[in-house]
Amino acid sequence: MKIAVAREIEVCERRVALIPDTVARLVKQGLEVWVEAGAGERAFFSDAAYEAAGATIIADNSKLWGEADILLKVSPPQEREDGRSEIDLLKAGSVLISFLNPLGNPVVAKRLAERQVSAVAMEMIPRTTRAQSMDALSSQASIAGYKAVLIATAALPKYFPMLTTAAGTIAPAKVFIMGAGVAGLQAIATARRLGSVVEAFDIRPAVKEEVQSLGAKFVEVKLDEETTTSGGYAKEISEASKQRTQEVVAQHIKNADVVITTAQVPGKKAPLLVTQEMVAQMKPGSVIVDIAAEQGGNCACTDPGKDIVWNGITIIGPINLPSSMPVHASQLYAKNLTSLMQLLIKDKAVHLDFADDIIDAACITHAGEIRSSRIKEALQALDVQQSAVS
Structure with missing residues (x-):
């Protein structure tokens, strides 16, 4: 054979x-x-x-x-x-x-x-304990989450960690991770290692403990519907739930120096998480890295495969991040x-x-x-x- x-x-x-x-x-x-x-x-x-x-x-x-x-x-x-x-x-x-x-x-x-x-x-490949060693989506998503933070670090015109110098104290960067699947969790861990203050959001309440175990604050939105598929992936939610979610996360996006979006639904266009109005409220110099760019992007301003600057905000839409490593x-x-x-x-x-x-x-x-x-x-x-x- x-x-x-x-x-x-x-x-x-x-x-x-x-x-x-x-x-x-x-x-x-x-x-x-x-x-x-x-x-x-x-x-x-x-x-x-x-x-x-x-x-x-x-x-x-x-x-x-x-x-x-x-x-x-x-x-x-x-x-x-x-x-x-x-x-x-x-x-x-x-x-x-x-x-x-x-x-x-x-x-x-x-x-x-x-x-x-x-x-x-x-x-x-099903998301089960027995199939973990075969789960290529997870192994590659982990790389994508790691690399996304490095891309954001290079693009941000600020330090990530807090620094105390003779010239004064530098506050740590604020990073907001949207989606706490494998890519999101790796992004949280990497951003924390680089010294930033990290918040994370996911429609699945079950991931709260994982987010907190990595030292990030979990932003929770209570929804009146099931948000997880039988395979453990995030499920597409109703328009009403999407609206409620956007209202909650808008303030966190506004205060963030870096936003990393990772939400994807198998076989469907990536859900819109960051509207143009939200981007407009961010501080000039802030950075968005949209891991879901290949599926259309979680951010309304994302241009897949390109880095753009809109209203002073850098929006990066990388394609096939695992291939970069x-x-x-x-x-x-x-x-x-x-x-x-x-x-x-x-x-x-x-x-x-x-x-x-x-x-x-x-x-x-x-x-x-x-x-x-x-x-x-x-x-x-x-x-x-x-x-x-x-």
């Missing part, structure tokens, strides 16, 4: 699916690992390092994709320069494991099903993948046991069918939208 690691062709993607250390572990288990030439270069892992770990370097892209039993990637399949899709290179009956954005772009799942590929979406991002992602493959591979062959809750949730296509009802609903909604436009 051949496990293949593809080179990412997306311009902003620097991560790689496996690193030499994880390749070596798979080879010791008697598995054959192919790595596309140059796959690890942008993450600073050389072809020579992969060869030393026991991998076979494959220069022919079509051979690697067309003969792999399991194809490992980071980003969803892309359109190549020759006009062909990477999906068209996969052989029928193979397994693709990658981030696939199946709820945001369900057409990819449809095409994979038509290609007779068993696709495992890393976004769909490709060494550790790849290391963590590779660990997620190898943990998942321990479930999928039995006696050196792929075994998709749909009685296993992790495989059942993450495997979105198999035997020519889309297995997820949520993806089917997303496809139907897309068809309705396209019909309305036409």
